[in-house]
Structure formats: structure tokens, C-alpha cells
Amino acid sequence: MNSGIAFRTIAVKEIHRFFRIWPQTLLPPAITTALYFLIFGKLIGGRIGSVGGASYIDYIVPGIILMSVISHSYSNVVSSFYSTKFQRHIEELLVAPVPNWVILGGYVTGGIVRGLAVGGVVALISLIFAPVSVHHAGICLSIVLLTATLFSLAGFINAVFAESFDDISIIPNFILTPLSYLGGVFFSVDMLSGHWQTIAMGNPILYMVNAFRYGMIGATDIDVALAFGITGGFVILLTLFSLYLLHKGVGIKN
Amino acid sequence: MNALSLRNLRKTYSNGFEALKGIDLDVEAGDFFALLGPNGAGKSTAIGIICSLVNASSGTVTVFGHDLRRERDKAKNCIGVVPQEINFNQFETVSSILLNQAGYYGVPRKLALQRSEKCLTQMELWDMRNTVSRRLSGGMKRRVMIARAMMHEPKLLILDEPTAGVDIEIRRSMWKLMREVNGQGTTIILTTHYLEEAESLCRNIAIIDQGRIVEHSDMKSLLARLNIDHFLLDLADPVAAAPVIEGVHIERASDRVLDVSVPKTFGLNQLFSRLSEQGIKVISLRNKSNRLEQLFLDLIDAKASGAAR
Incomplete structure (x- = not known):
């Protein structure tokens, strides 16, 4: 059994899937984020002044890029893998001698590529509104890859447990979006007072956004090494949990 | 050599329903074998376990001498399955469905292209290779599933009610295809509710009822009774x-x-x-x-x- 061929088959199928429906997958984030940049960056941001030593629009660009990466890597895997279950073509993979890590790796790769593609589109849109600089390319690239991996894995786990299409929208709508908005995309954690600051520090997305912001403009509210530790730790944890679910056949086998 | 051996296969679902109560079954290599039973008898559970879609509670499945648990890849490589219901991605073209299937079995692209041409030609679907599968007729979809199951050249083909819901003309043409595939040396296990289909095609038979094998013999001896x-x-x-x-x-x-x-x-x-x-x-x-x-x-x-x- 050549696992490399199986992995490539799943990954290419997944990437081809979202590129084929680009008006649904790549166009909407371009429009949404253009509006963010226009309204929050230009119109309102012009009156806010500087945050963390940068203009407000420069400050929010990294967060908006990473927020897009988070939501799209998650939604790619959760919708694709759930559809695979719902339409029962998961059976093609279960009948074949495809190792579990190949199934997981193939779907997560699709999620990562979608996250990076959307992140790239949003970064290009941001160039219209602000000069995008890169303070530390290595940090930018590694944190965006880790974040896309983490949320692709989270999307996979959501899809494994989902029993209806409602189940794949609950977490993005009621958990992921609030955590993203409260993850320091539009504000510095220093702006929060007392216990709100403590609560905000419990949001893992805050660490990823700040590490990415540090990579782009050199400004951060948190220790970047800690951000890598937390994100990497979650990636390992969710990978192991996903493999355990596949091994047990949770949600996909009787 | 046996194409398939089941030993003391049991399955109890989480709701307590005992679908299989310890079945033993042998299917010889090259056979055209009928597995029959009324609805809810345990056929689909048994096939689900053989195809790794259902976890067995206990017992063993051996495919051409390979234990499904210990030699998972070798056993799975021997099996091709045509399920009861359409389970391919209906937004993909016929060709993509077959090539992806080959990829899951690690078949290199060049070889997969050759095999897809062979399988689609045999199933009289070559002209439809670039058609999005949801646009196919019911009979064509069934033939796509047979072609897909043949892409890794399995030695054991499991056909789970392959002619359910198709008209008599398509059914007859599918019988012809199944005979051809079996004639080429592929062992076939067929489940069907059309008993004349089993009588016409199969040499050996097992009947399963309430989770137990109630009959296991060759078709001639059974009919002679x-x-x-x-x-x-x-x-x-x-x-x-x-x-x-x-x-x-x-x-x-x-x-x-x-x-x-x-x-x-x-x-x-x-x-x-x-x-x-x-x-x-x-x-x-x-x-x-x-x-x-x-x-x-x-x-x-x-x-x-x-x-x-």
C-alpha cells in the first residue's frame, strides 16, 4: 500500500474542491475584509490614532488576516468531512486500506491550503488600504501554518461528532466567531481593564493573533514563545484526539 | 483456498440489538456465492464488518488467508464492494470517482488511467467518463459503483443488492457483467432480494436469519430438496x-x-x-x-x- 498516493489523492481532491467553488470559498472573504478595512481601518480607525505604536489600520491588518485563516481552515474541513459522512462516500475511504493518519492528513492539508489561500487573498486586499510590512517572515509563516493546522483539526473533530448540518454551524457561530473577535483582532489587551484582561488572556486565539501581529509589525501584547507553545501544544493534542476518534470509528462506523 | 472465512462473528449494537449471533461461513475462491436473508437478518451487518464499515463485537474475518485485523492492508486490498445505496460523490465526474478510488488503494496515476478505461469500457460507460455522476441514470450509477469496485482489481467482489430498483433490462445486462467478472476469476458474494437472480447466478448459498446462518450449501443440493x-x-x-x-x-x-x-x-x-x-x-x-x-x-x-x- 502506497500511503503517499492515497494522501496526495485526498489532499488534491480537497484542494480542487474549494478552488472549483471559488465564488463560495475565496470571494466572500475578499469582500468582507475589504469592508472591514474600509470601515474599521479607514473611516473609524483614522479617528482612533495609534495602537501599540502602529496606526490603527496597520494594527488590525494581521488580526483580520489571521481571523480569515482561522474561520476558513475550520469551515473547509468541517463542511467537507461532514459532507463526506452525510453523502456516505466516507465508505470509500473506510473500505480501502487508507491509514487513519492519511485520512486526517489529507483533510487537514485541504484546510491548511484553504486557510492560506484566503489569508493570501485578504493580505492582497489589505494592500489597497495600508502598506503591509513583514517584520519577521519566519514567525509569520510558522504561526499562520500552526493556526491553520490547529483549526483544520478542530473542524475535523467537529465534523466527526456532527450528526446534522446544524451541528457544523454551532461551534463556528457561537464559539469561534466570538473568540476571534475577542482575540485582540481589533484591540490591544492593554485597553481592557482588570479582570477582563485576565479573561482575555484565557483565549488561545489572542496568542496566535499577537504572535502573527509581532511577525508583521513587531507589536505584541504577549510572549511570542508562549504563543508558539500554546498553539503547538493544541495541535499535538487535537492530532492525537482526531487519530483516536478515527481509530475507534466514532461518528463514522457502527 | 477460501476467499472468505468468518469464524464466530458476533455483533451487538450499542442499543443492545444482537445482529449477529456467532456466524461461521466459508466462501471458496472463484465462487459465485449468494448470501440471502430477510430484512434485518444480519446480512448488511456481516457485509459491513467484512468491509470495515462496522466494528465486530468478536470473531474473525479472513480474506484469502489474511486476517482483517492483523493483516489489514493485505485483506482490504483483496476486497471490492458495491454497496446497496449510491455512495460516491455525485458532484464528481465518473472518471474522477474511479481515479480517486484507485488513489485510495495506492494505484499509480498512469496505471489508474489505464484501469479506468478498461473498467468503464467493460461497464459500457466510457462515453460518460466526463459526465458529472449525478446526471447519470440509476442503472448507470450502479455500473459506476461496479467499475469503481474493480479499480484495484480485487479478488473478492461483494455485491450488496446491486440490482435493487433497476428495470429488468438493466438487471439482465448487469447479470451478464457479473458473470463476466466471475468468469475472469473474481470471487463474487451477492446479496439480493430477487431470488431468481441468486438462483440464476450463484453456485453456492448461505441463508442468514435472526443473526444465524440457517442454511449453507450448494444451490443444486438446496433446490433438490x-x-x-x-x-x-x-x-x-x-x-x-x-x-x-x-x-x-x-x-x-x-x-x-x-x-x-x-x-x-x-x-x-x-x-x-x-x-x-x-x-x-x-x-x-x-x-x-x-x-x-x-x-x-x-x-x-x-x-x-x-x-x-
Whole structure:
């Protein structure tokens, strides 16, 4: 059994899937984020002044890029893998001698590529509104890859447990979006007072956004090494949990 | 060598339902084997376990000598499956479905392209290779699933009600395809509710009921056990009442049709002679019911009355 061929088959199928429906997958984030940049960056941001030593629009660009990466890597895997279950073509993979890590790796790769593609589109849109600089390319690239991996894995786990299409929208709508908005995309954690600051520090997305912001403009509210530790730790944890679910056949086998 | 061996296979679902109560089954390599049973008997569970879609509670599955747990890849490589319901991505083209399937089995792209041409040609679908699969007719979709199952050249092909819901013309053409595939050396296990299909195609048979194998033999021996044949006789002239012949049960179905149950020991020659003696001329004869169907019902009924006792 050549696992490399199986992995490539799943990954290419997944990437081809979202590129084929680009008006649904790549166009909407371009429009949404253009509006963010226009309204929050230009119109309102012009009156806010500087945050963390940068203009407000420069400050929010990294967060908006990473927020897009988070939501799209998650939604790619959760919708694709759930559809695979719902339409029962998961059976093609279960009948074949495809190792579990190949199934997981193939779907997560699709999620990562979608996250990076959307992140790239949003970064290009941001160039219209602000000069995008890169303070530390290595940090930018590694944190965006880790974040896309983490949320692709989270999307996979959501899809494994989902029993209806409602189940794949609950977490993005009621958990992921609030955590993203409260993850320091539009504000510095220093702006929060007392216990709100403590609560905000419990949001893992805050660490990823700040590490990415540090990579782009050199400004951060948190220790970047800690951000890598937390994100990497979650990636390992969710990978192991996903493999355990596949091994047990949770949600996909009787 | 056995293509498939099941030993003490059991499955109890999480709701407590015991779908398989320890079944043993052997299917010889090269066989065309029927696995029959009423709805809910355990057929789909057994097939699900063989195809790794259902986790067995206990027992072993061996495919061409490879234990499904210990030699997972080797065992799975031997199996191709055509499920009851359409389970391919209906937004993909026929060609993509087949090439992806080959990829899951690690078949290199160049070889996969050659095999997809061969399989699609055999299934008379080559002209449809670039068609999005949801646009295909029901019969074509079934043939896509057979072509897909053949992409890694399995030695054991499991067909789970492959002709369900297709018209008689397509069914006959699929029988021809299945015979060809079996003729090329592929072992086939067929489940079907069309018992004439099993009788026509299969050499050996197992009947499963309430999670147990209630019959496991070759088709000829099984059919030989049926000692009464049922016929409808079309008559040249109308009859007012059913004739009386000792040892034969005759009912008048209509003016010109008799419903006859004849013991094999009695024989048709004797029946026709006796009817002729009574001035009744038979112009044609039809099988009233499928022979296997009769046996199947007898076996299931016997089991049910045994359980009731």
C-alpha cells in the first residue's frame, strides 16, 4: 500500500474542491475584509490614532488576516468531512486500506491550503488600504501554518461528532466567531481593564493573533514563545484526539 | 483456498440489538456465492464488518488467508464492494470517482488511467467518463459503483443488492457483467432480494436469519430438496371444475387456467397423461413461483416456528 498516493489523492481532491467553488470559498472573504478595512481601518480607525505604536489600520491588518485563516481552515474541513459522512462516500475511504493518519492528513492539508489561500487573498486586499510590512517572515509563516493546522483539526473533530448540518454551524457561530473577535483582532489587551484582561488572556486565539501581529509589525501584547507553545501544544493534542476518534470509528462506523 | 472465512462473528449494537449471533461461513475462491436473508437478518451487518464499515463485537474475518485485523492492508486490498445505496460523490465526474478510488488503494496515476478505461469500457460507460455522476441514470450509477469496485482489481467482489430498483433490462445486462467478472476469476458474494437472480447466478448459498446462518450449501443440493413443483397450466378449452388426480393438488384459477402442485416423484408425464385421459388438453405451462423463493420461505418459516416453540 502506497500511503503517499492515497494522501496526495485526498489532499488534491480537497484542494480542487474549494478552488472549483471559488465564488463560495475565496470571494466572500475578499469582500468582507475589504469592508472591514474600509470601515474599521479607514473611516473609524483614522479617528482612533495609534495602537501599540502602529496606526490603527496597520494594527488590525494581521488580526483580520489571521481571523480569515482561522474561520476558513475550520469551515473547509468541517463542511467537507461532514459532507463526506452525510453523502456516505466516507465508505470509500473506510473500505480501502487508507491509514487513519492519511485520512486526517489529507483533510487537514485541504484546510491548511484553504486557510492560506484566503489569508493570501485578504493580505492582497489589505494592500489597497495600508502598506503591509513583514517584520519577521519566519514567525509569520510558522504561526499562520500552526493556526491553520490547529483549526483544520478542530473542524475535523467537529465534523466527526456532527450528526446534522446544524451541528457544523454551532461551534463556528457561537464559539469561534466570538473568540476571534475577542482575540485582540481589533484591540490591544492593554485597553481592557482588570479582570477582563485576565479573561482575555484565557483565549488561545489572542496568542496566535499577537504572535502573527509581532511577525508583521513587531507589536505584541504577549510572549511570542508562549504563543508558539500554546498553539503547538493544541495541535499535538487535537492530532492525537482526531487519530483516536478515527481509530475507534466514532461518528463514522457502527 | 477460501476467499472468505468468518469464524464466530458476533455483533451487538450499542442499543443492545444482537445482529449477529456467532456466524461461521466459508466462501471458496472463484465462487459465485449468494448470501440471502430477510430484512434485518444480519446480512448488511456481516457485509459491513467484512468491509470495515462496522466494528465486530468478536470473531474473525479472513480474506484469502489474511486476517482483517492483523493483516489489514493485505485483506482490504483483496476486497471490492458495491454497496446497496449510491455512495460516491455525485458532484464528481465518473472518471474522477474511479481515479480517486484507485488513489485510495495506492494505484499509480498512469496505471489508474489505464484501469479506468478498461473498467468503464467493460461497464459500457466510457462515453460518460466526463459526465458529472449525478446526471447519470440509476442503472448507470450502479455500473459506476461496479467499475469503481474493480479499480484495484480485487479478488473478492461483494455485491450488496446491486440490482435493487433497476428495470429488468438493466438487471439482465448487469447479470451478464457479473458473470463476466466471475468468469475472469473474481470471487463474487451477492446479496439480493430477487431470488431468481441468486438462483440464476450463484453456485453456492448461505441463508442468514435472526443473526444465524440457517442454511449453507450448494444451490443444486438446496433446490433438490424442494419436492413439490408449482405450475400454472394454460388449457386449450375451458373447464367447469378442477380435475381430480390422486397425489396432485389442482385448483381452477380461471376457465382456462389450472393451478397445479405436483410432487417430483409424480412427474409431469404422468400428470399430462391423466389430464389427457380426462379430455383436458394443455397448451402451455408456466412456473408459478420461483423455486428458490419457495425454499427460502420454507427455511425462514421453519426457523420462525422453531423460535416460537
